[in-house]
Amino acid sequence: MSVSTTETTAPAITLTIAGSEATGGAGAQADLKTFQALGTYGVTALTCIVSFDPKDNWNHRFVPVDAGVIADQLEAIQTCYEGSLKTVKLGMLGSPLTIDTVAAALKNQQWDNVVLDPVLICKGQEPGHALDTDQALKAQMLPLATFVTPNHFEAESLAGITINDVEDLKAAAKIIHEASGAAVLAKGGVRLAGADAVDVFYDGDTLEVLSAPKIGEVAVSGAGCSLAAAVTAELAKGATPLEAARTAKAFVTEGIKARVSSHAPFDALWQGGATLS
Secondary structure, three states: OOOOOOOOOOOOEEEEEEEEEOOOOOHHHHHHHHHHHOOOEEEEEEEEEEEEEOOOOOEEEEEEOOHHHHHHHHHHHHHHOOOOEEEEEEOOOOOHHHHHHHHHHHOOOOOOEEEEOOOOOOEOEOHHHHHHHHHHHHHHHHHHOOEEOOOHHHHHHHHOOOOOOHHHHHHHHHHHHHHHOOEEEEEEEOOOOOOEEEEEEEOOOOEEEEEEEOOOOOOOEOHHHHHHHHHHHHHHOOOOHHHHHHHHHHHHHHHHHOOEOOOOOOOEOOHHHHHHO
């Protein structure tokens, strides 16, 4: 087997700061697979270890990574790719201390794209701790974001309104944009009534409803992570926010069609699905 020596364009570097999800369906594992599928070079700093507990209704077992270890990871990454790392995705952070640590690292350099997937609740956290984390995320991460991808619950929390239909989702996207200045892709998914899975993009100028026929009525593990990661990869390659949102929606739709089943009571998106379409 010979190896070609033909020069190729170096891939864009994409960093995910997220938790590990052991079964591979979500978290940093889903992000890295998405980055690879969309042609970027994926790098990760782990913030926590999450494993589903099959003995407790598949709830999360949540173990935070020490803040010093997170800082070490980010120091190594930012030094290694200084000058070429311009795009980051923020996933599961999990604690106010982690958020403090990540915010400090992000402020050490300039970013073209900061994609915030605002994971507000992790089953397995104490409610009070989760609330503190939510408040820290809104105060410290949201102002740094250039693109935000809240799901139905997160959009309600960030916008402070109840979302019952697409018009509510549009209103939430506008409120979140006004609060953050970021482009917003608010995800209705399967949680809104109707035949289509509907998401809303808004960047202050353009409002666009992205829809695709629902594939079942139950959420698929990794869909949200993969959507945000796909946005991240496309932005890193030079797409506009709206182009990135459209590509991400199509990518996730194909991944849901090619979902992977297991002994867990939910399926997982497969990032290779887009190559089959």
